[in-house]
Amino acid sequence: MTKKRVALVTGASSGIGEASARKLSAAGYRVYGTSRRGSQAGKRPFPLLTLDVTDDASVGAAIEELLRLEGRIDVLVNNAGFGIAPAAAEESSAEQAMSIFDTNFLGIVRLSRAVIPHMRRQGSGRIINIGSILGIVPLPYMALYAASKHAVEGYSGALDHELRTQGIRVSVIEPAYIKTQFAANNIEPDVRLEEYDLIRAKLAKVVSKAMAEAESPEVVADVVVKAAQTLHPKMRYTAGRLADQLNFILRFAPASFLDKVVRKSLQLDAKE
Numbered sequence: 001m002t003k004k005r006v007a008l009v010t011g012a013s014s015g016i017g018e019a020s021a022r023k024l025s026a027a028g029y030r031v032y033g034t035s036r037r038g039s040q041a042g043k044r045p046f047p048l049l050t051l052d053v054t055d056d057a058s059v060g061a062a063i064e065e066l067l068r069l070e071g072r073i074d075v076l077v078n079n080a081g082f083g084i085a086p087a088a089a090e091e092s093s094a095e096q097a098m099s100i101f102d103t104n105f106l107g108i109v110r111l112s113r114a115v116i117p118h119m120r121r122q123g124s125g126r127i128i129n130i131g132s133i134l135g136i137v138p139l140p141y142m143a144l145y146a147a148s149k150h151a152v153e154g155y156s157g158a159l160d161h162e163l164r165t166q167g168i169r170v171s172v173i174e175p176a177y178i179k180t181q182f183a184a185n186n187i188e189p190d191v192r193l194e195e196y197d198l199i200r201a202k203l204a205k206v207v208s209k210a211m212a213e214a215e216s217p218e219v220v221a222d223v224v225v226k227a228a229q230t231l232h233p234k235m236r237y238t239a240g241r242l243a244d245q246l247n248f249i250l251r252f253a254p255a256s257f258l259d260k261v262v263r264k265s266l267q268l269d270a271k272e
């Protein structure tokens with residue numbers, strides 16, 4: 001059994017999860033990542049456990065395996081998640097809404113419930129949830145994704161209050177656009193309504209430009225390490241320049257200004 005601090009990062013096969021796992025390893029943690037494909041997801045400087053966050057049995061088995069190997073868990077980074085390609089809210093069925101919540105929100109609930117008893121027994125632990133700036137600033141044509149990330153905010157804030165006296169702290173990290181495979185891994189809405197074809201084409205351009213210019217996942221990973229290590233973690237951290245700006249506008253500018261910024265950034269009222 002190890003004396004080193006042990007961290008588990010879900011969705012560590014790529015992007016923000018992989019960068020966070022690498023940075024936590026470099027910071028001295030004994031890190032395990034997860035992927036639905038397990039170790040078949042490729043070679044990395046940390047082992048990958050097989051995990052599907054939508055499956056109770058898979059979550060139970062991964063945590064059992066981690067505890068068998070290490071006997072403790074100090075940091076859980078709930079990172080696994082996906083989006084629905086920019087799509088109108090009415091283009092997704094209730095089943096599709098349930099499926100995005102199943103991964104982005106209930107995945108966090110499942111993992112948290114699996115690790116909390118162990119962290120409580122240890123009298124310490126950190127749960128770090130990768131939310132999104134869309135968890136506090138809802139963007140159109142990402143309605144279900146934004147709703148799932150709002151759920152992450154509410155859950156994280158409540159949980160942090162509940163667990164603080166047990167030595168466990170919960171933080172949520174809110175990036176904006178980050179250059180990863182996220183947009184490429186977006187799933188299509190259930191139906192494409194032709195009424196939205198024009199705005200869909202316009203948004204595809206806006207989002208691909210924003211993703212091309214976006215900051216790297218290491219920017220988020222640095223915040224993950226900070227939330228894991230600092231003595232007094234905050235409940236919310238923005239990550240990256242754009243998220244900082246939007247958070248600032250949300251806090252200090254009139255709501256009508258944020259409304260304009262959102263519409264302008266997506267060119268929603270542009271003529272062509």
Ligand SMILES: NC(=O)c1ccc[n+]([C@@H]2O[C@H](COP(=O)([O-])OP(=O)(O)OC[C@H]3O[C@@H](n4cnc5c(N)ncnc54)[C@H](OP(=O)(O)O)[C@@H]3O)[C@@H](O)[C@H]2O)c1
Pocket residue numbers: 010011012013014015016017034035036037041051052053054079080081082083103130131132133174175176177178179180181182183185
């Ligand atoms: N990139 C951005 O612009 C951005 C901005 C704000 C927030 N975020 C959030 O950051 C997190 C990571 O996204 P990313 O940008 O790094 O995208 P990514 O490169 O597509 O990575 C997503 C990861 O999630 C895993 N995953 C997806 N569904 C899963 C499931 N059911 N069970 C287990 N793992 C699952 C994938 O692993 P496998 O396919 O190997 O299983 C993959 O490692 C997400 O929560 C996303 O919402 C991203």
